[in-house]
Amino acid sequence: MTTQKSSTGNAPHFPEQVTGMYILAKALKDNGLDHMFGLCGIPVTDLAYLCQQQGIKYVGFRFEQQAGMAAATYGFLTKKPGLLLTVSSLGFLNGLTATINATVNCYPMIQISGSSSREHVDMNQGGYEDLDQYNVAKPLVKAAFRVNKASDLPIAVARAFRAAVSGRPGGVYLDVVESCLGEIVDNSATKSWYFKPVDPCPAMIPSPESVDRAVRLLAGAKRPAILLGKGAAYAQIDDKIKQLVETTGLPFFPMSMAKGLLPDDHPQSALSCRSTIMEEADVVMLIGARLNWLLSCGHGKWNPEGKFIQLDIDPDEMDCNRPIAAPVVGDLDSSVSAILDKLKDVKLGMDPAWMEKLKAETREKNARFADRLESHKKDMPMTHWAALDAIKPILEGNPDVILVNEGANTLDDTRDTINMFKPRHRIDCATWAIMGMGMGSVVGAAFATGKSVVAIEGDSAFGFSGMDFATICRFNLPATVVVFNNGGIYNGIGVNLAHNGDPAPTTLDIDAHYEKIGEAFGAKSYYVTRPEELAKALAEAIASKKPNFIHVQLAADSGKESGHIGYLNPEALQHPIA
Ligand code: ADP
Ligand code: TPW
Ligand code: MG
Numbered sequence: 001m002t003t004q005k006s007s008t009g010n011a012p013h014f015p016e017q018v019t020g021m022y023i024l025a026k027a028l029k030d031n032g033l034d035h036m037f038g039l040c041g042i043p044v045t046d047l048a049y050l051c052q053q054q055g056i057k058y059v060g061f062r063f064e065q066q067a068g069m070a071a072a073t074y075g076f077l078t079k080k081p082g083l084l085l086t087v088s089s090l091g092f093l094n095g096l097t098a099t100i101n102a103t104v105n106c107y108p109m110i111q112i113s114g115s116s117s118r119e120h121v122d123m124n125q126g127g128y129e130d131l132d133q134y135n136v137a138k139p140l141v142k143a144a145f146r147v148n149k150a151s152d153l154p155i156a157v158a159r160a161f162r163a164a165v166s167g168r169p170g171g172v173y174l175d176v177v178e179s180c181l182g183e184i185v186d187n188s189a190t191k192s193w194y195f196k197p198v199d200p201c202p203a204m205i206p207s208p209e210s211v212d213r214a215v216r217l218l219a220g221a222k223r224p225a226i227l228l229g230k231g232a233a234y235a236q237i238d239d240k241i242k243q244l245v246e247t248t249g250l251p252f253f254p255m256s257m258a259k260g261l262l263p264d265d266h267p268q269s270a271l272s273c274r275s276t277i278m279e280e281a282d283v284v285m286l287i288g289a290r291l292n293w294l295l296s297c298g299h300g301k302w303n304p305e306g307k308f309i310q311l312d313i314d315p316d317e318m319d320c321n322r323p324i325a326a327p328v329v330g331d332l333d334s335s336v337s338a339i340l341d342k343l344k345d346v347k348l349g350m351d352p353a354w355m356e357k358l359k360a361e362t363r364e365k366n367a368r369f370a371d372r373l374e375s376h377k378k379d380m381p382m383t384h385w386a387a388l389d390a391i392k393p394i395l396e397g398n399p400d401v402i403l404v405n406e407g408a409n410t411l412d413d414t415r416d417t418i419n420m421f422k423p424r425h426r427i428d429c430a431t432w433a434i435m436g437m438g439m440g441s442v443v444g445a446a447f448a449t450g451k452s453v454v455a456i457e458g459d460s461a462f463g464f465s466g467m468d469f470a471t472i473c474r475f476n477l478p479a480t481v482v483v484f485n486n487g488g489i490y491n492g493i494g495v496n497l498a499h500n501g502d503p504a505p506t507t508l509d510i511d512a513h514y515e516k517i518g519e520a521f522g523a524k525s526y527y528v529t530r531p532e533e534l535a536k537a538l539a540e541a542i543a544s545k546k547p548n549f550i551h552v553q554l555a556a557d558s559g560k561e562s563g564h565i566g567y568l569n570p571e572a573l574q575h576p577i578a
Helices: 020-030 045-054 064-078 090-105 118-123 133-140 150-165 187-193 208-219 230-234 238-248 274-280 293-298 332-343 352-376 384-396 409-417 438-449 459-474 515-520 531-544 568-574
Strands: 017-019 035-038 057-060 082-086 109-115 143-147 171-177 184-186 224-228 252-254 283-287 307-312 326-329 402-406 426-428 453-458 479-485 524-528 548-553
Touching: 017 020, 017 187, 020 045, 020 150, 035 045, 035 064, 035 438, 045 057, 045 082, 057 064, 057 438, 057 459, 064 082, 064 090, 064 109, 064 426, 064 438, 064 459, 082 090, 090 109, 090 133, 090 171, 109 133, 109 150, 133 143, 133 171, 143 150, 150 171, 150 187, 184 187, 208 283, 208 307, 208 326, 208 332, 224 238, 238 332, 274 352, 307 332, 326 332, 352 384, 352 409, 384 409, 384 479, 384 531, 402 409, 402 438, 409 426, 409 453, 438 453, 438 459, 438 479, 453 459, 453 531, 459 479, 459 515, 479 531, 515 524, 515 548, 524 531, 531 548
Parallel strands: 035 057, 035 082, 082 109, 109 171, 143 171, 224 252, 224 283, 283 307, 307 326, 402 426, 402 453, 453 479, 479 548, 524 548
Antiparallel strands: 017 184
């Protein structure tokens, strides 16, 4: 075998010779990794061409972060890593934010980035776009590998694939050095390098003792509840979750992205009883959900005497914030199956009054919520509630539509208003509550499922990813982006404490015409000020199965500041700093 390095762009004599890039593209395709989201430039442009030639769907973005959000969402919905392709230095860093976010959220994806010549990077000599990317990424992602030799590329792909999907899923970084991408090798020598990893995501069976312990604890509970997280949605064991809930008759509470795993209006849904479950449940079974900030880290309102059963693939998650009385470590398919099996011999001791209480509370809270929506129906200019009242019947009448959602009030109010009926149909800013997942997630969800997607975006949230509406249009995706414009972060009525004429820190652009972004890229675009216009536009948009843009004009004072610190502002206003 003759191996000659080519960073100067020598063309290989195909098919006798191939480059590292060719080997990488073929290894990805051979592993069934068939969607790549990215942004081209030196040194990965040819890699993108070669991937496309191999039959990998290549989706080019305007911003690497959004390509990464697409890869992550694709990974969450398919259990197969989405691929993100980035150039070196800033391109890599822009994409890395999404790879880290995917790791935090347990979504499988692989970021592949070209990187500059090791000689220059290691000597800090100012090479083209030089940055020690591998060492930047390593502490922040699930796994990182740097590939220096073309012959290592197939094994690197296999390792990245395994790392992304096995155990707790996450983001993996594959650093491919420029010289490796351009390395020219004899094609005949490469044949033995390719392989398909055997069982890349092996079952992880929980110990029988852990299953016994969990079932015993559950059987003795008087006021039990099941709490479903997005890990349960990810696992794609929908029938088993349904069986577990329905054969036990226990109340269940879904976290935001687990909504729809069972229909939100299921008779055992305790979606409206979060506080009561926290305060009064004696045993809570966490299924693919972490006791993180979204659940007050297990403290706050939680019953201090309450006990937890936790089903998770990651042993380190146990006792993270609260002692876990019955840890069940395994993949959810194996763990839920084992628990279902064991439950056949067990009689549960739930107090029927507990379920009655939760049902009564659900009826009462839902009626109150409906009254509240009703009372805001005619708010003019529209509030979040008036807009959501118009949207609710349309989205609930199209349960196959995937809902992407980010913002502050726009997030909370949409989550609380729109019932979900199908698993994995709600994608939001999730564990880190980050803004800037919108357009990328729309694209990832559309490619992962082939379904229609509707994004409901706060005006601030939309601003983070808005330019990639272009990508939705370029690929003619059946996606509608709805922007709730209240003119700011939380709202548009922030006050400038310096009184110097500058906009307040939270103030954005109440008079902007976001729908022009839709027009710019050829989407059907609407500007709506009234609920009936909104309902009509959304129904048409979904039916069209094409890109659509709906700018919803809200009142600037619609929405409250998150974190309940709004009271600080009036206080400060009384004592303006001169
Ligand atoms: P949520 O935000 O909905 O509460 P989290 O992201 O906090 O959900 O928790 C998801 C959990 O699911 C993580 O702890 C992760 O390890 C776990 N998980 C993901 N996939 C699986 C799986 N296939 N089997 C078991 N646990 C899983
Ligand atoms: C990457 C901080 C939290 S919520 C939000 C910001 C900027 C926007 C809220 O305004 P929006 O929604 O979207 O208009 P609404 O309906 O309340 O008016 N940067 C990042 N992530 C976060 N979370 C922030 C900043 C933030
Ligand atoms: Mg806003």
